[in-house]
Amino acid sequence: MRAIAEGLFTDETPPRLLGGRERATGRVVFPCPAGDSCDPVPLAREGRLWSYTVQRYRPKTPPYAGPEAFAPWIVAYVELPGEVIVEARLVGVDFGAVRIGMPVRLVPLALDPEAAEPLAIPAFAPMEGTRA
Amino acid sequence: MSDVCIVGIGIHPFGRTDGLSGLDQGVFAVRQALADAGVDWPQIQFAYGSSDAAGNPDTMVDRLGLTGVQFINVRNGCAAGGSALFSAQMAIKSGEFELGLAVGFDKHPRGAFNALPSEYNLPDWYGEAGYMVTTQFFAAKIMRYMHMFGISNETLARVAEKAFRNATHAPHAWRRQPVPIEEILAAPLVSDPYTKYMFCSPAEGGVALVLASEKKARELGKPLVRLKAATMRTRPPHSFEVFAPSVDVVADDSMPRGTATRIASADAFRLAGIGPGDIDVAQLQDTEAGAEIMHMAENGFCADGDQERWLSEGRTEIGGALPVNTDGGCLACGEPIGASGLRQVYENVVQLRGDGGGRQVPGHKRGSGPKTAYSHVYGAPGVSAVTILER
Numbered sequence: 001m002r003a004i005a006e007g008l009f010t011d012e013t014p015p016r017l018l019g020g021r022e023r024a025t026g027r028v029v030f031p032c033p034a035g036d037s038c039d040p041v042p043l044a045r046e047g048r049l050w051s052y053t054v055q056r057y058r059p060k061t062p063p064y065a066g067p068e069a070f071a072p073w074i075v076a077y078v079e080l081p082g083e084v085i086v087e088a089r090l091v092g093v094d095f096g097a098v099r100i101g102m103p104v105r106l107v108p109l110a111l112d113p114e115a116a117e118p119l120a121i122p123a124f125a126p127m128e129g130t131r132a
Numbered sequence: 133m134s135d136v137c138i139v140g141i142g143i144h145p146f147g148r149t150d151g152l153s154g155l156d157q158g159v160f161a162v163r164q165a166l167a168d169a170g171v172d173w174p175q176i177q178f179a180y181g182s183s184d185a186a187g188n189p190d191t192m193v194d195r196l197g198l199t200g201v202q203f204i205n206v207r208n209g210c211a212a213g214g215s216a217l218f219s220a221q222m223a224i225k226s227g228e229f230e231l232g233l234a235v236g237f238d239k240h241p242r243g244a245f246n247a248l249p250s251e252y253n254l255p256d257w258y259g260e261a262g263y264m265v266t267t268q269f270f271a272a273k274i275m276r277y278m279h280m281f282g283i284s285n286e287t288l289a290r291v292a293e294k295a296f297r298n299a300t301h302a303p304h305a306w307r308r309q310p311v312p313i314e315e316i317l318a319a320p321l322v323s324d325p326y327t328k329y330m331f332c333s334p335a336e337g338g339v340a341l342v343l344a345s346e347k348k349a350r351e352l353g354k355p356l357v358r359l360k361a362a363t364m365r366t367r368p369p370h371s372f373e374v375f376a377p378s379v380d381v382v383a384d385d386s387m388p389r390g391t392a393t394r395i396a397s398a399d400a401f402r403l404a405g406i407g408p409g410d411i412d413v414a415q416l417q418d419t420e421a422g423a424e425i426m427h428m429a430e431n432g433f434c435a436d437g438d439q440e441r442w443l444s445e446g447r448t449e450i451g452g453a454l455p456v457n458t459d460g461g462c463l464a465c466g467e468p469i470g471a472s473g474l475r476q477v478y479e480n481v482v483q484l485r486g487d488g489g490g491r492q493v494p495g496h497k498r499g500s501g502p503k504t505a506y507s508h509v510y511g512a513p514g515v516s517a518v519t520i521l522e523r
Contacts, residue, residue, distance in 0.1 A: 005257035019378070030378035031255065050379070051279075053271035054324040055262060060246045063259025075268045077379060085379040087263060095324070100279045111261060121261045 004111060004119040007032055007040070015108060016042040017122055019084055028084040045106045046127065047080040054095050065119075067112045078104055078124050092125035103127045135358040136221040137349035138521070140169025140342030141481045144237070146335055146465040147306030154186025154468070157338035158237030159195045165340035170352060171231065176342075178202040179233040180219045182212035184469035186239040210417070211364055212236060213339070213473030214509050214517020218362045220343050230348040237338035238468030245334055252375050252513065266512070267331060267420075269374040271323035274422030277388065278325065281437035283425060285325055289316040290443045291421040292329045292463055298450060299460025301490030304475070306335060306466045330421040335466025339474035341481075357484050360520045361403035365396035367514025374512040392516035393430040393508065400506075400518040401432065408432040411520075412502035413483050413493045414454060415476035417510045418461040424448075428456065431508055431518070455493045458483060473509040477519055480505035484523040 008031055009015035019030045020038030032040045058070035076090035089109055090098065109123035142164025144157035152160075158181070166173060173196045181189020181203065190203040208215040213236035220234040245266055249259040258264065277283060293313045299305035311329055319327035349356055367373060368390035370380040382389070401407055408431065416431060418424035425439045433454055434442055442448060448456035459465060459479045462472060483493050486501045493502045505521045 004260060005255060008257070027380065028378075051272045051276035052324075053268055053275055054321065055265065055268060056321045056323060059262045059265050060243070063248055063256070063264055064262045065260035066262055073262075075263070075272065077272060079381060079385075082381060084381055087377050087379075089261075100276065121257070 050077040089123035134346040139354040140165040144338040146337035154239030161338040161340035169342040180216040182216040182236040182470040210511025211515040235340040236471040238470040239336040240334035288421040295463035299464030302459035332462035361400040364517040396516040414506040476507035
């Protein structure tokens, strides 16, 4: 599956997210900004849920490019220890079972699985056999 | 240095006014404020105008009179009105002018604000993936705050219930029908944990304030409502803001992070020479119910987590120890970005003059009505403006 934008994921299998480490300060950001202020840095695949909400209505198009048929999805902030907190989808868990602090792992997700050529966006899922 | 005084106030009712442009609503407010101050447009020496989506404020000289007046436009997100007011008071404090105007108006389309990534220096994919939605940020911020400090959904609902109930007494408010707590909690979710009653809606409205030097205010014979502090500040490092694809990790994440609000508030109290305990009435940005909760702490009025008790004890009711959002705030008035910050100051002047009618704060702290009033706005991407008034 092709990524929704270049420079978001590493080329390896399974992929990691690509952040940017600011040359001047060492601070890690996501995504890696264009230009030469940051060096690309692969981010940890596993982290913990920092906060979240559920998007209950279809965002306006443009800019939203998800499927016409809308089902609510989770917006998550995931803390990758010692690196950065990234915004991504959270999948594979009932809305009522989401807990801040739960361990999660990167699982790239198709923005529109029905599309002729689905595009991958960053997403995480709870790690099996673990508890928050 | 002599104080800057607010000598005239005007407002066009908030909500939806079909057939009237945002600028028209601003002009309506200016005329009302001039009449309230007892001055004519040609006496106005300068103006600062704020609007986010309803055109250039300075074009209103067409309607008000081509006097050649200095008129500067301000666009500063949700802090636009506060920024206009800050600039106006500086113009008087500097000694350059004695009488001027701060005006704010707006008119937004129905539905959520529709932001584009390019306007915020973000990549296109961020919008395509569905993240250019302000409500997501507000919901994620309170979700973490509730987790950290034990704030309940009921407390969020109490904030919204109070807003609509207070607004029944505010002629300029939009949503003026009380809504029971049970109905607020049972309403459809927009972005968890918020139901539809817990978010404000983009709206329309206009507000104008006439400002004068103390000397000029005395000449006009107006009651002296003094602007003791007006601050506008931007965010510190590591803050969590709207439209953030990433947030910094910090060594100790067990307390709320620094915000523009904390900086603007601390500086305003320092300038005014008083503390949070000295405030008799406060208008705190409540674009969603949890914002009022978090802003109570960020502005220094209570400790994190105490809001649960404050709300259940009614401490922020009009008759409580610190009445908050006496006109129903953004939840009941809606959010015309350019006007909201000035609406708060309008409401505070009404309260300090004792003109609040059914929503008047008794001011039992010191007897004869409130003496001090506080206003606060917060906006994207991490801006805040605070004012402290005193009579």
